Amino acid sequence: MVVAVVLLFSGVIHAAQPYYFVHTIASYRLLPPGASGLLGLWLPYLQIVLAMCIGLGMVREAAFGVAVVLFATFAAVQIAVLARGMEIDCGCFGFIVRVVSPASVMLPIAMMSASVLGLVEARRSRRQSSA
Amino acid sequence: MTGIDLKANLISRRAERRTVALVRLGPIIATAFLFRAAVGADGTGGGKISPVVPQFGPAEWGANASGPLCGIYAACTAVNMAGLEAHPRDFIAAKYVGQCAGSSPEELAAVVEDAGARAQILSRLSVFDLHLARCPVIANVRMTAARNRFDHWVVAIPSEAGVTIFDGIQNPYHIKTAEFLGTWSGIGICVTRDQQNPLATIWLGRSALMLAGVALGATFFFFFANGVSARNGLPRLYKQSCGLCAASVALAVAGNAVFGDLSNHAKGVAVATAPSQSRLYREGTLDDVRKAAAGADMLLVDARREQDYRLGTISRAVNVPVTASLWEIDRYLKAIGRDTPIVVFCQSANCDYDETVGAELTTLGFTDVTVCNEGYAELTKSQELARGL
Numbered sequence: 001m002v003v004a005v006v007l008l009f010s011g012v013i014h015a016a017q018p019y020y021f022v023h024t025i026a027s028y029r030l031l032p033p034g035a036s037g038l039l040g041l042w043l044p045y046l047q048i049v050l051a052m053c054i055g056l057g058m059v060r061e062a063a064f065g066v067a068v069v070l071f072a073t074f075a076a077v078q079i080a081v082l083a084r085g086m087e088i089d090c091g092c093f094g095f096i097v098r099v100v101s102p103a104s105v106m107l108p109i110a111m112m113s114a115s116v117l118g119l120v121e122a123r124r125s126r127r128q129s130s131a
Numbered sequence: 132m133t134g135i136d137l138k139a140n141l142i143s144r145r146a147e148r149r150t151v152a153l154v155r156l157g158p159i160i161a162t163a164f165l166f167r168a169a170v171g172a173d174g175t176g177g178g179k180i181s182p183v184v185p186q187f188g189p190a191e192w193g194a195n196a197s198g199p200l201c202g203i204y205a206a207c208t209a210v211n212m213a214g215l216e217a218h219p220r221d222f223i224a225a226k227y228v229g230q231c232a233g234s235s236p237e238e239l240a241a242v243v244e245d246a247g248a249r250a251q252i253l254s255r256l257s258v259f260d261l262h263l264a265r266c267p268v269i270a271n272v273r274m275t276a277a278r279n280r281f282d283h284w285v286v287a288i289p290s291e292a293g294v295t296i297f298d299g300i301q302n303p304y305h306i307k308t309a310e311f312l313g314t315w316s317g318i319g320i321c322v323t324r325d326q327q328n329p330l331a332t333i334w335l336g337r338s339a340l341m342l343a344g345v346a347l348g349a350t351f352f353f354f355f356a357n358g359v360s361a362r363n364g365l366p367r368l369y370k371q372s373c374g375l376c377a378a379s380v381a382l383a384v385a386g387n388a389v390f391g392d393l394s395n396h397a398k399g400v401a402v403a404t405a406p407s408q409s410r411l412y413r414e415g416t417l418d419d420v421r422k423a424a425a426g427a428d429m430l431l432v433d434a435r436r437e438q439d440y441r442l443g444t445i446s447r448a449v450n451v452p453v454t455a456s457l458w459e460i461d462r463y464l465k466a467i468g469r470d471t472p473i474v475v476f477c478q479s480a481n482c483d484y485d486e487t488v489g490a491e492l493t494t495l496g497f498t499d500v501t502v503c504n505e506g507y508a509e510l511t512k513s514q515e516l517a518r519g520l
Contacts, residue, residue: 016257018391019312019403026404027279033407037400041391045383049375052348062371 003067003114004055006107010092011047018044024091028077046070054118061126064119071112078105202234202269203227204299205284206242209267209322212286212297217246232282236320239269239284243322251321251330257390258308261289263336264321264329271318272311276405276457277490281316283456293392298456306458309392309399314457340389348382401494402457411493412486415474415501417510420445423474430467434477434488435507445476445510451492453477453484460488461495472499479508 014021022040026033050070053063074092081088081100090098098104203219210217222242228234234242236252243250253260261268267286274283286297294311297303321329387393423431424447433440433448440450451460467473473492477484489502 013255015386016255016259016390017312017315017317018387019309019399020315020317022400023313023403023406026407029407033400033404036404037396040400040403041387041396042380042383045386046376046379048344049348049379049382052345053375059371059375062368062375065368066372066375 003111004051006111007047008051011044014044027088028081030077060122064115064122067115068112071108071115074108075105199228199233202239202284205269205286206239208286208297209269210243210246210248212267213248213322213324215247239320249323254318256317256319259389260333263333266329267322269320271316272314275491276402276494277487279406304458307395307398309395310402313399313402347385405490405494412489412500412502415503417505419474419501420476420503429472432473432475434475434484451488453487457491460491469496470498473497474501476503477506479506482506
């Protein structure tokens with residue numbers, strides 16, 4: 001449920017101000033402007049759909065699987081920023097200015113761990129129900 | 132015949148002779164001019180007539196009240212729009228402008244309230260909220276697209292064509308919603324005259340939209356994700372994941388129709404990504420500046436502040452000061468083709484105004500921008516040295 005709340009909160013905030021999110025993605029300097037533009041407009045809605053699926057208990061296995069990939073990507077790009085010595089806003093929750101730091105990397109890592117547990121649990125419950 | 136008559140006669144004869152000479156020499160001058168245009172000014176040939184950059188006069192920069200007083204101007208504009216009277220000169224005090232960088236949202240709220248209106252500081256606003264608020268909103272934006280900091284205040288009024296911006300003392304202008312969103316931090320101060328509460332309207336609209344979003348999301352979900360099924364193993368998980376992604380794409384199209392500006396998406400992206408794409412220009416040397424100063428097919432841009440430009444500049448250079456907003460530059464250079472070679476310089480090698488202006492120009496779509504790694508000081512010095520030798 002915590003994963004669903006985090007995804008929903010982050011998704012809604014970013015969806016309300018799409019070009020601010022595009023600005024944040026571009027500041028990581030990992031993608032060309034066109035890709036940042038598309039990702040900025042789509043990613044918040046993926047987070048919202050994932051939050052809905054996890055929260056409402058529908059296709060949880062797939063939702064947790066996608067969430068694991070998503071949080072792993074968030075953690076990887078923040079580690080890449082730290083490795084390059086850049087000081088940029090994390091953009092994790094929209095307009096709350098928080099510079100990318102080892103502490104900010106912990107959030108996606110914690111969420112990824114929770115999603116892995118959710119995925120294992122969803123898979124176990126599916127097997128039990130099918131058995 | 133008097134002396135005066137003689138003098139008049141002489142003048143009229145001279146004018147007559149000059150006219151005859153011009154009539155005789157006219158075709159020769161015209162032929163020479165055409166020949167020069169055809170072979171190039173340097174005589175190297177090529178037979179191609181270069182496109183000439185149109186000459187235009189100096190603009191009135193700085194009317195956007197850049198600097199620490201932009202917030203005061205924006206607050207007074209919003210108060211005046213709300214039907215009360217306020218003048219910026221009455222609020223130029225440390226209480227309202229607490230830092231060199233300008234006013235904080237709280238200080239601007241104090242300006243509005245001391246002028247007799249009501250201010251509400253809101254953050255994480257969307258363009259949908261601006262439409263709902265139905266009151267002037269003082270918005271925190273980036274002064275220029277190339278800057279990373281949200282360091283400027285304007286009054287933003289949403290309209291059908293986009294957003295109308297009231298920036299300092301200059302005339303209001305319209306920009307596309309995507310362009311505005313690309314520079315806006317989402318922080319706004321709603322200014323109302325009476326006890327009207329825009330927050331209630333905003334939350335009512337948000338709740339309605341959220342319900343519609345959940346309904347739409349559930350429909351997409353059942354259509355895409357839950358509808359796809361396989362018996363077991365990887366195919367099922369894979370298909371459901373693809374279904375989730377498809378549902379999110381469909382929801383994104385619907386959501387961005389409300390919160391974004393899909394028809395002007397490219398402009399929004401260009402403005403939003405400008406601070407990270409500041410290297411789209413080339414780096415040049417003083418030779419590029421000399422070339423631009425000599426050639427009519429290039430535009431030479433002086434990025435220094437207006438007062439420095441007035442004190443002296445390189446011949447043929449036009450002034451686009453570092454303080455100019457993206458929209459001011461766009462209006463000023465409207466007549467210039469986007470593929471025109473542009474060379475930008477500022478005071479010296481230590482000055483970075485030219486980099487800011489260069490980034491602004493590339494954001495506006497100019498494709499051939501060169502930023503000089505030296506400046507006016509170095510050029511003047513080299514000319515003095517040359518004269519000395």
